[in-house]
Amino acid sequence: MLAAALALSWVTFVAQASPVSELPWKFGPTKVQVGPQATLDVPKGYAFLDPEGTKRLNVLMENPPDQTDTYTLAPEDMAWTAFFDYDDIGYVKDDEKLDADDILKNVREGTEQSNKERRSRGWDTLTLIGWKNPPKYDNEFKSLAWSFIARNDKAQTEVVNYNARILGRSGVMNVVLVADPDGLATAVNQFKGTMGGFAFAPGQAYTDFHSGDKVAEYGLAALITGGVAAVAAKKGFFAIIGTFLAAAWKFILIGFAALGGAIKRLFGRKA
Numbered sequence: 001m002l003a004a005a006l007a008l009s010w011v012t013f014v015a016q017a018s019p020v021s022e023l024p025w026k027f028g029p030t031k032v033q034v035g036p037q038a039t040l041d042v043p044k045g046y047a048f049l050d051p052e053g054t055k056r057l058n059v060l061m062e063n064p065p066d067q068t069d070t071y072t073l074a075p076e077d078m079a080w081t082a083f084f085d086y087d088d089i090g091y092v093k094d095d096e097k098l099d100a101d102d103i104l105k106n107v108r109e110g111t112e113q114s115n116k117e118r119r120s121r122g123w124d125t126l127t128l129i130g131w132k133n134p135p136k137y138d139n140e141f142k143s144l145a146w147s148f149i150a151r152n153d154k155a156q157t158e159v160v161n162y163n164a165r166i167l168g169r170s171g172v173m174n175v176v177l178v179a180d181p182d183g184l185a186t187a188v189n190q191f192k193g194t195m196g197g198f199a200f201a202p203g204q205a206y207t208d209f210h211s212g213d214k215v216a217e218y219g220l221a222a223l224i225t226g227g228v229a230a231v232a233a234k235k236g237f238f239a240i241i242g243t244f245l246a247a248a249w250k251f252i253l254i255g256f257a258a259l260g261g262a263i264k265r266l267f268g269r270k271a
Helices: 010-015 017-021 051-060 100-121 179-197 220-225 228-234 256-270
Strands: 030-034 039-044 046-049 071-075 080-087 126-138 143-152 158-167 172-179 198-200
Touching: 017 051, 039 046, 039 179, 046 051, 051 071, 051 179, 071 158, 071 179, 100 220, 126 158, 126 220, 158 179, 158 220, 172 179, 172 228, 179 198
Parallel strands: none
Antiparallel strands: 030 039, 039 198, 046 071, 071 080, 080 172, 126 143, 143 158, 158 172
C-alpha cells in the first residue's frame, strides 16, 4: 500500500535536499506507466518517480516500507507530493452510504496501531485531529476523496493528507497527496489539473465491468479505513496484522512549501 509517514525536521531535510534531487526523477512533459494498470501524462513543471526511486525517497523521509509498488508525482518546487499505488481487490461496488463519524473512529484506531511501528523505529508519533474534508464520492468520475488533519506529537506541527481512490474494473488506484494545511486548496487544484492525463489501461475502466468479474469483499468505507486490514479486523485477525500499516493511516509531517525554493534550484541543476 501507499507509504507516507512522519518525516524529518526542516533542518535535517534541507541538509538532505541534494539526495532528493539525485533521485531518478522523470521530468514532464512525458508519459509514464503507473504500474501495468494505468498511465499518466506528466505535465511540464512536474516530476515523477518509479517504485525504486520512491523507495529511496521514503528512506530519506523516514517512511515505513511499502508492501506494493508506489509511484511519486510532485511539482518541481515540491510544494506537495502525491503517492500512487494500485490495489487489485476487484470491482468495488459504489452503492454504500458513508458514515463519517464511524469511519473517523476506525481510522483513529488504525493510527494508534501505526504509532506502535513508529515508536519501535524511534520516530515521532502522530495524533489524528479529524476531518479537513469528510469523504465525498464523485459518481461521474468514479472516485472517492477525503482529507485528514494530523499533528506531529513532538513538533506540534500539522499537516493535511488529501486522499483519493479512483475505481477501476479490477481494482482501485490509491492516491495520497501531502501538503501544508495552508496550501492544501492550491495543491489539490494543481493535482486535479494533472489527473486529466490519468487513464486506466484499455478495458480496465470502472464502466468496463462485466458479470463474472472479481468483486471486492468490501465497499467505499473500507477504502478509507484500510481495506483488507479493515476486513481482517472485523474477522478478529487484527492482532495478526498489527504491523501492517494501511495507507489511510500514514502521514508525512513536513512543510514542503518551506523547502520549495531550495529543492527547485536543485531540480533545475538536475534537469
